[in-house]
Amino acid sequence: MRIGITCYPTYGGSGIVATELGMELAARGHDVHFISYAPPVRLVPSLERVHFHEVETTAYPLFLYPPYTLSLAARMAEVAVRYELDLLHVHYAIPHSISAMLAKQMLAARDGGRVLPFVTTLHGTDITLVGVEPSYFEITRFSIDQSDGVTTVSGYLDERTREVFGITRPIEVIHNFVNCELYKPAVAPRRGPSRLVHVSNFRAVKRPCDCVRILAASGDAGVELWMVGDGPERSRAERLASELGVSARVNFLGKQDRVEELLPQCDILLLPSEHEAFGLAALEAMACGVVPVAARTGGLGELITHGRDGFLEPMGDVEAHAARVRELLGDASLRARMAAHARQTAIDRFSTDSIIPRYEAYYRRVVVG
Numbered sequence: 001m002r003i004g005i006t007c008y009p010t011y012g013g014s015g016i017v018a019t020e021l022g023m024e025l026a027a028r029g030h031d032v033h034f035i036s037y038a039p040p041v042r043l044v045p046s047l048e049r050v051h052f053h054e055v056e057t058t059a060y061p062l063f064l065y066p067p068y069t070l071s072l073a074a075r076m077a078e079v080a081v082r083y084e085l086d087l088l089h090v091h092y093a094i095p096h097s098i099s100a101m102l103a104k105q106m107l108a109a110r111d112g113g114r115v116l117p118f119v120t121t122l123h124g125t126d127i128t129l130v131g132v133e134p135s136y137f138e139i140t141r142f143s144i145d146q147s148d149g150v151t152t153v154s155g156y157l158d159e160r161t162r163e164v165f166g167i168t169r170p171i172e173v174i175h176n177f178v179n180c181e182l183y184k185p186a187v188a189p190r191r192g193p194s195r196l197v198h199v200s201n202f203r204a205v206k207r208p209c210d211c212v213r214i215l216a217a218s219g220d221a222g223v224e225l226w227m228v229g230d231g232p233e234r235s236r237a238e239r240l241a242s243e244l245g246v247s248a249r250v251n252f253l254g255k256q257d258r259v260e261e262l263l264p265q266c267d268i269l270l271l272p273s274e275h276e277a278f279g280l281a282a283l284e285a286m287a288c289g290v291v292p293v294a295a296r297t298g299g300l301g302e303l304i305t306h307g308r309d310g311f312l313e314p315m316g317d318v319e320a321h322a323a324r325v326r327e328l329l330g331d332a333s334l335r336a337r338m339a340a341h342a343r344q345t346a347i348d349r350f351s352t353d354s355i356i357p358r359y360e361a362y363y364r365r366v367v368v369g
């Protein structure tokens, strides 16, 4: 098939899923066209059958806010005609599904009524935070209704979407996936200090400050914490590390492209999020044999089986999370057993080989109508 993919190209789960999906589809013989304002950060350059089309917005004195959504729609329509796309797949409802809807209408009105279906994948905050904002509520609901196909990354997000927007249309649940050949445990046993890791875009919803508090409460002066990523809460977390006297043990690494090389150097992933539609960061860690200690929130329970391949504790209960960290660090055989189970969960339930064919099958259904 010939597939156009639009996502936010910067760091963040939805862009990562979209990019990895596009590359996996290309590896399976599909032609993939990314359409966005910048190449997605995880996109490997010069891959066969993968193309990138930049969306440019024009500055004009009247435009206090250049209308990216319109430029995107025009570019989608142009690429769809030139490369004879079979469908568009947009990630994150706002504004991408509205642009796709416009592109579809533009093509229907010309070229003898050419049909360009589009699939919208809902990732989480597009529903739980942005979508529920009064100014976006109606247009988010409209964009979901207008999509030819809708997927969510967890059963939890499917339920939330129905509940919040009163939507009854079919939605396909397709979980996040991981390439278990790329994300894998270190070959040699790890030496050096025990290491916790947190990977996110440091927005408030991720509660990165809780990670610093968990480290401070873990009670072991030899334990380190790697904070991978950047975003609005980073300075607050840095300040908190100083206040709690642990800044020498917290390494803020900033945005990193090769997370698969960092994760195998760690023992435990901290994900104390307030909401988490699925928790891609936890899945990538599990594939590397890093045990997640996460909040019992959102779709994390669809990924992590508490006590087997990770721990789920109440959101905001720093002491409960720290107690699990102590338990894991104090018992090497428990940690090894749970790490092996975590890796096996990633392979058995969330590997690219099990999830990508579900997208392919769904595209075929949408295209046939």
Ligand code: GMT
Residues within 6 Å of the ligand: 011, 012, 013, 014, 015, 017, 092, 123, 124, 125, 126, 153, 176, 200, 201, 205, 273, 275, 276, 277, 278, 279, 280, 281
């Ligand atoms: O929170 C992020 O990491 C970014 C966010 C996004 O929309 O880019 O991630 C969401 O999508 C991921 C991929 O589908 C999910 O694994 C995350 O759980 C989800 N984040 C939230 O729901 C907070």
